[in-house]
Amino acid sequence: MLTGLSWQQRVGNQRDWVWRGWQIRYTYIRPDHNCQNAPPLILLHGFGASIGHWRHNLEVLGKSHTVYALDMIGFGASEKASANYSVALWVEQVYQFWQEFIRQPVILVGNSIGSLISLVAAAAHPDMVQGIVMMSLPDPNLEQEALPAFLHPVVRGIKSIIASPLLLKPLFKLVRKPSVLRSWVSLAYANPNAITEELIDILAGPPQDRGSTRAFIALFKASIGTDFSPSVKKILPNLTIPMLLIWGQKDRFVPPVLASEFARYNEKLEILYLEDVGHCPHDECPELLNQVILDWIQGNR
16 A cells, blocks of 8 residues: 555546536546456445545556546535435436446446445446446345334334434534544444544545535435335346455444345355455455455456
8 A cells, every 4th residue: 555645646537527517526547558358447435435435446456457436426526416316316427427438348346335336337237337346235225124014104204303404414513523433434444543544534524515514414315215225135136247245244334144145136146254344345454355356357257
């Protein structure tokens, strides 16, 4: 890892792209030598993260592949829009980016909500995706499936109260403080040495942007809605592309036991557990994770 350089210097060539009238930040790295047979990669961050979260991965993967990373609308340096957020919206952002800049099949690499976006994108746009690498795959529908039907209206009522701007505005002012973010990250990471000042700076910067409070409220309301995402279990059986699901065994955000549950729905889904790793394997153990991704791609050519 090139720790002597700032994270901004380690994430490639950052650019802005206008999509549906919104400003989107992206970056790319191309290999120094010709790698015509190597598929391009698109890296998709998790909830609350950004391009900077891939600072330990972009340069390494970019030595043998053209690599792109996007800030999803509402996150990072992309516009903090008051949009109707959903996984489908982010999937269309990725697909239209691919149509404009790439136009050849890619490998999608996602963490957390980025892995869910990758999965849905593979199902919705098979012309774009030739394989997916997912880390800590959430399924927002599991809560709905687990509750008895008669409790659904009660839960919806509680969520609508929680989603009030009167509560969310002061909550957002609290959670975007670096000290609070550090406590939150300590739950996501198993290795405290990976929680650096640089990481906190990456996470704490975007919530200070103009429109960030408005976007947070829109994101929160969307994430607790019933139309936020399709079911992982309904998508998996229909995919025939190579898929790798990586899970840190100390993930406290999304339980690792879900990996074996998801594997029941598609025999092509490969599972890799990582010991002593939490919710963000690409940032906690980047050297290992980078090599895992490269070896897996090579083995599926």
